[in-house]
Amino acid sequence: MKVADRMTRNVHLAAPDETIAQAAHAMAACDTGALPVGSGGRIVGMVTDRDIALRAVALGKGPDTLVREVMSVGVACCFEDEELDQVARRMAEQQVRRMPVMTRDHRLVGILSLGDLATGGEAGPAGEALRGVSRPCGTGR
Template sequence: MQVSEAMTRDVTIANVEESIAQAAQLMARLDAGALPVSDNNRLVGMITDRDIAIRAVARGKGPETKVRDVMTDDISYCFADQQIDEVTRNMSDAQVRRLPVLDRDKQLVGILSLGDIAVATADGVAGQALTGISRPGGMHSQTG
């Protein structure tokens, strides 16, 4: 099965210049824990509720802090035409629960989450990925 068959296509994007308050409100409205971040229509990062909590709130940064200041800019992604099995192994190795999905022109076309994989497959692939993601991995990327 290809990523395109399981991914969520309707993706809302945060902008690097938005405040973390705006990003958090958007996440709340969407009931989502992460948003891709763009700068001039180019994917440049991801911002998660954890980024906001750890990189902003825990460090005393206010709600006006820009998304660019707390987002994760070293992001992993996958392609819509990749196989789910390959991508879930990569998710496990990278210890991530969701990936932006790009087409071969490197345009954002969706998001793939473990939930998407669990719904689309019945072979336990999502559980295997979650096992790898959940293993203790030392310092998390959000602390950097």
């Protein structure tokens, strides 16, 4: 199975010069906890709800703080035509929960999350719990 078969396709791309308030609003609208950050047609980072909480709010930074100040850099990406099991192993080795998905010409086309991996097969009790937690809001919470 390929990454394209399981990835989430509708991905909002944050800009490094957006505020964390704008990023948080986009996360809420997309029902996600992370956004890839792009500049000049390239992925330059990821910003997560945890980044906002720990690198901004916990340090007393306000909602006008720029995404570039709190985002994680050095983002691991994968390609849509890669085998899902290989990318899942890379995610485990690199200890990442999400990976931006690119075309071979480096255009963002989706994101692959642990939830995406959990929604398609039997993985025991942990996989069942992750499948349940990974349901979009409004579907039984």
